[in-house]
Amino acid sequence: MSHHIVEVTDLTHTYPDGTMAVRGISFRIHHGESVAVVGANGAGKSTLLLHLNGYLTPQHGSVRIGDFPLTKATVQDIRKTVGMIFQDPDDQLFMPTVYDDVAFGPLNLGLPPEEVEIRVQDALVRTAVAHLRERPPYKLSGGEKRAVAIATVLAMTPDILVMDEPSSNLDPRARRTLIELLAGFHHTKIIATHDLDMVLDLCERTIVIHEGTIMADGPTLDIFNDMELLARSHLEKPFRLQGCPICSGELSR
Amino acid sequence: MHMADALLSPAVGGTMWVATAGTIAHCAKKVQRDLDDRKIPLMGVLGAFIFAAQMINFTIPATGSSGHLGGGMILAILLGPYAAFLTIASVLTVQALFFADGGLLALGCNIFNLGIFPCFISYPLIYKPIAGRRPSPTKIAIGATLGAVVALQLGALGVVVETVTSGISSLPLKPFLSVMLPIHLAIGLVEGLVTTAVVSFVWKARPEILELTAAAKPLGALNLRNVLAGLMVAAVVTGGALSWFASSSPDGLEWSMFKVTGSEELDAPEEGVHHTLATLQEKTAFLPDYGFKQSSPTESIENSEPETSSWPMIDSGTSTSGLVGGILTLMMAAALGLLFKRRAHTV
Amino acid sequence: MAKIESAFFDLSYLDALARRNTCIHRLDPRIKVIATAVFVICVVSFHKYAISAMLPFALVLVLVMGLAEVPASYVARKLLIVSPFAVMVGIFNPLLDHQPLMQLGPIVISGGWISFFSILLRFSLTVSAVLLLIASTGFNAVCMAMVKLGMPRIFAVQLLMLYRYIFVLVDEGIRIHQARALRSFQKRGLSMKTFSHLVGQLLLRTLDRAQRIHLAMLCRGFDGTIRIQRVFTITKGDLFFLANCCTVLFLLRYFDLPLYIGRLLTRLLS
Ligand SMILES: Nc1ncnc2c1ncn2[C@@H]1O[C@H](COP(=O)(O)OP(=O)(O)OP(=O)(O)O)[C@@H](O)[C@H]1O
Ligand SMILES: [Mg+2]
Numbered sequence: 001m002s003h004h005i006v007e008v009t010d011l012t013h014t015y016p017d018g019t020m021a022v023r024g025i026s027f028r029i030h031h032g033e034s035v036a037v038v039g040a041n042g043a044g045k046s047t048l049l050l051h052l053n054g055y056l057t058p059q060h061g062s063v064r065i066g067d068f069p070l071t072k073a074t075v076q077d078i079r080k081t082v083g084m085i086f087q088d089p090d091d092q093l094f095m096p097t098v099y100d101d102v103a104f105g106p107l108n109l110g111l112p113p114e115e116v117e118i119r120v121q122d123a124l125v126r127t128a129v130a131h132l133r134e135r136p137p138y139k140l141s142g143g144e145k146r147a148v149a150i151a152t153v154l155a156m157t158p159d160i161l162v163m164d165e166p167s168s169n170l171d172p173r174a175r176r177t178l179i180e181l182l183a184g185f186h187h188t189k190i191i192a193t194h195d196l197d198m199v200l201d202l203c204e205r206t207i208v209i210h211e212g213t214i215m216a217d218g219p220t221l222d223i224f225n226d227m228e229l230l231a232r233s234h235l236e237k238p239f240r241l242q243g244c245p246i247c248s249g250e251l252s253r
Numbered sequence: 254m255h256m257a258d259a260l261l262s263p264a265v266g267g268t269m270w271v272a273t274a275g276t277i278a279h280c281a282k283k284v285q286r287d288l289d290d291r292k293i294p295l296m297g298v299l300g301a302f303i304f305a306a307q308m309i310n311f312t313i314p315a316t317g318s319s320g321h322l323g324g325g326m327i328l329a330i331l332l333g334p335y336a337a338f339l340t341i342a343s344v345l346t347v348q349a350l351f352f353a354d355g356g357l358l359a360l361g362c363n364i365f366n367l368g369i370f371p372c373f374i375s376y377p378l379i380y381k382p383i384a385g386r387r388p389s390p391t392k393i394a395i396g397a398t399l400g401a402v403v404a405l406q407l408g409a410l411g412v413v414v415e416t417v418t419s420g421i422s423s424l425p426l427k428p429f430l431s432v433m434l435p436i437h438l439a440i441g442l443v444e445g446l447v448t449t450a451v452v453s454f455v456w457k458a459r460p461e462i463l464e465l466t467a468a469a470k471p472l473g474a475l476n477l478r479n480v481l482a483g484l485m486v487a488a489v490v491t492g493g494a495l496s497w498f499a500s501s502s503p504d505g506l507e508w509s510m511f512k513v514t515g516s517e518e519l520d521a522p523e524e525g526v527h528h529t530l531a532t533l534q535e536k537t538a539f540l541p542d543y544g545f546k547q548s549s550p551t552e553s554i555e556n557s558e559p560e561t562s563s564w565p566m567i568d569s570g571t572s573t574s575g576l577v578g579g580i581l582t583l584m585m586a587a588a589l590g591l592l593f594k595r596r597a598h599t600v
Numbered sequence: 601m602a603k604i605e606s607a608f609f610d611l612s613y614l615d616a617l618a619r620r621n622t623c624i625h626r627l628d629p630r631i632k633v634i635a636t637a638v639f640v641i642c643v644v645s646f647h648k649y650a651i652s653a654m655l656p657f658a659l660v661l662v663l664v665m666g667l668a669e670v671p672a673s674y675v676a677r678k679l680l681i682v683s684p685f686a687v688m689v690g691i692f693n694p695l696l697d698h699q700p701l702m703q704l705g706p707i708v709i710s711g712g713w714i715s716f717f718s719i720l721l722r723f724s725l726t727v728s729a730v731l732l733l734i735a736s737t738g739f740n741a742v743c744m745a746m747v748k749l750g751m752p753r754i755f756a757v758q759l760l761m762l763y764r765y766i767f768v769l770v771d772e773g774i775r776i777h778q779a780r781a782l783r784s785f786q787k788r789g790l791s792m793k794t795f796s797h798l799v800g801q802l803l804l805r806t807l808d809r810a811q812r813i814h815l816a817m818l819c820r821g822f823d824g825t826i827r828i829q830r831v832f833t834i835t836k837g838d839l840f841f842l843a844n845c846c847t848v849l850f851l852l853r854y855f856d857l858p859l860y861i862g863r864l865l866t867r868l869l870s
Contacts, residue, residue: 108821259723281752297761311795454800
């Protein structure tokens with residue numbers, strides 16, 4: 001399975017209004033890696049991620065997923081490989097019930113009804129929300145919505161999970177549940193986030209983006225201990241590494 | 254203005270249902286064939302948007318009363334006629350099912366009255382030719398206002414014709430029209446102003462959104478001859494309606510309506526139409542609870558606020574009373590509104 | 601605002617009612633849609649002055665309401681608030697139609713009053729029937745049933761998405777509205793200008809949201825058609841219910857039961 005590589009080369013994106021959101025980004029992510037993409041607001045994280053499943057096509061440079069370069073011709077296949085989880089689960093849960101939502105993808109793949117049923121049930125069990133099956137999405141809590149959103153993506157059996165701020169708007173408990181859930185997945189994971197403590201838990205590698213370019217790319221701990229780098233990228237050292245026993249969670253363990 | 258089951262005969266309700274269902278099927282086919290699949294989520298959320306927007310009331314300029322968005326014109330401008338029609342239909346269906354606005358049978362009439370006219374008359378024949386591919390604030394304003402006024406006039410005409418032909422209500426055509434049309438002229442003007450304001454806001458913030466729908470040609474090439482032909486039809490329809498309601502003597506149609514309603518056995522001549530109209534005028538100088546707010550769901554109760562109960566006198570007999578009366582009433586409403594406003598400030 | 605918040609309370613309340621499990625709830629949604637349609641058509645097809653002949657239909661409704669465990673007080677409350685265009689128009693009947701139709705001792709009742717009450721009754725019956733359908737079936741199931749009955753799928757999708765996002769957008773609208781209310785101190789209504797900014801803002805956010813939803817759909821293989829898998833099965837019990845229901849409704853429509861009972865009673869008493 002070594003072909004599930006994400007390779008971005010010299011990617012540039014300018015929005016129609018002239019905003020240069022991404023300016024020449026290159027990196028390579030291997031199968032099974034778990035990588036955080038961090039950076040200040042407006043750094044270009046979301047724009048970068050939108051390229052990974054072909055919503056935006058590279059204006060300059062290239063994106064390769066596995067063996068395929070991302071083009072109009074391959075975008076359908078690439079979307080089956082790359083599962084995307086959005087910041088606002090309300091955008092992702094557009095169907096009348098949880099079941100319909102999770103079944104949406106498998107039905108589009110043209111799977112037979114029994115297979116759809118198996119996939120839905122499997123995805124709901126993996127995200128621990130099987131009991132919500134018949135509920136309408138607007139009756140769910142934020143944490144439940146997030147879990148269902150992840151289930152909708154898992155039902156597509158992607159090899160790569162791309163997440164944009166998955167832990168935003170979650171209370172501490174829901175956040176903890178989410179982290180445990182994600183830690184249990186063996187997919188290749190790319191997570192854009194402001195939650196550096198979560199990065200410590202989930203990602204061995206971190207890419208720091210600042211104003212559309214890569215400031216640093218390396219092992220998470222190295223990066224989070226580089227005070228100067230963090231300051232330059234408008235980031236702060238996670239509480240847990242600041243040596244405070246309460247914040248670092250030492251007491252609760 | 255929502256038509257209600259209680260006022261409909263099965264024949265009228267059924268006919269309108271068939272007409273509406275046919276239009277929905279046609280639009281569904283068109284939208285499905287339209288390759289732009291972005292429209293599917295767009296229609297869904299815009300329908301929800303209309304609901305959310307309708308909950309915000311604004312103060313109608315120069316009066317104290319408040320109104321809210323209807324939304325037909327905005328949808329047509331943002332989505333094009335076919336998708337907009339489906340969206341309007343969905344909004345009305347949800348209103349019918351949850352807020353008991355109208356009812357099942359009346360749904361056909363309501364979708365027809367509030368959907369067909371903005372989408373298939375006002376948008377292609379008025380808004381589009383005026384605003385064109387390169388809209389400007391003035392073009393948007395003129396197109397949206399005219400469009401909203403015409404759509405609401407025709408919609409009101411629809412309500413009246415459906416009510417009268419159903420014959421459950423005893424209201425004759427002419428006085429009913431002479432109340433509904435001026436009121437909807439006012440409502441249409443307000444709707445036009447709001448539509449203009451919102452569309453201009455969007456246009457200033459993101460001109461590309463409007464240009465997108467303006468550039469898309471959901472009606473196919475709309476050539477000038479078609480536009481003229483359409484305008485002719487609209488003129489004939491409106492002219493016909495106006496002459497109906499302007500003709501001073503009760504015409505044949507009205508008498509036949511009376512036959513239909515079964516009141517032909519009115520016992521004495523002085524109990525005839527003129528007498529009834531006079532009684533009507535005598536007894537109902539004010540139409541209670543009939544203000545701008547009336548076009549909204551579920552707010553009949555607040556409607557008893559003084560500002561909104563100031564609606565027009567029924568000017569039954571004389572001809573051309575409609576328009577003049579409408580303008581007069583508008584002014585009266587404005588004056589009364591101001592009065593109330595001042596009172597509210599001093600208190 | 602209060603008004604709309606209560607309207608949305610209604611949405612979720614009806615939704616909650618629809619999730620109960622009674623014999624009416626268990627019926628196939630298609631059966632219930634058809635039965636409701638038959639009911640409404642029977643009621644509106646009564647002649648203008650019918651009152652007593654229509655009353656048995658109220659009985660049917662109350663019966664179903666009881667079986668479905670829908671609180672009658674809720675339906676009654678809804679009837680009172682609902683925008684009464686019908687009432688407004690109907691109120692003219694007594695003024696226009698003086699034909700004496702009925703005599704109650706010394707009081708002569710004109711056709712106008714009778715037809716007015718007939719309108720009120722029609723209104724209550726048709727409105728309650730629809731509420732009952734939703735309260736015992738749920739909006740989603742009604743939509744899917746309509747698809748099976750021939751409604752274009754794209755229109756059903758439109759209805760379902762509209763319903764799905766009402767909750768989200770109303771929240772958003774309330775937030776924008778409150779943000780403004782916090783910054784402005786007078787309680788008066790919005791000026792047209794502020795209103796258009798508010799609504800314009802909401803519209804822009806809505807357009808952005810539509811774009812994100814579209815993206816989410818694309819990510820899961822959306823190709824322009826929305827597929828919903830829903831299996832409905834009409835059982836013998838369903839058919840039995842529908843047949844009985846239609847028979848009863850047609851009988852009630854064509855035989856004026858209250859009249860017969862009235863005649864019988866008067867004859868017995870005299
Ligand atoms: N649709 C758009 N049109 C124009 N400019 C945009 C658009 N979306 C984003 N931008 C701009 O592109 C830049 C990068 O935005 P992006 O959303 O990628 O940042 P981000 O790192 O995800 O920020 P955040 O942490 O706030 O989510 C910003 O300057 C933003 O204003
Ligand atoms: Mg972002």
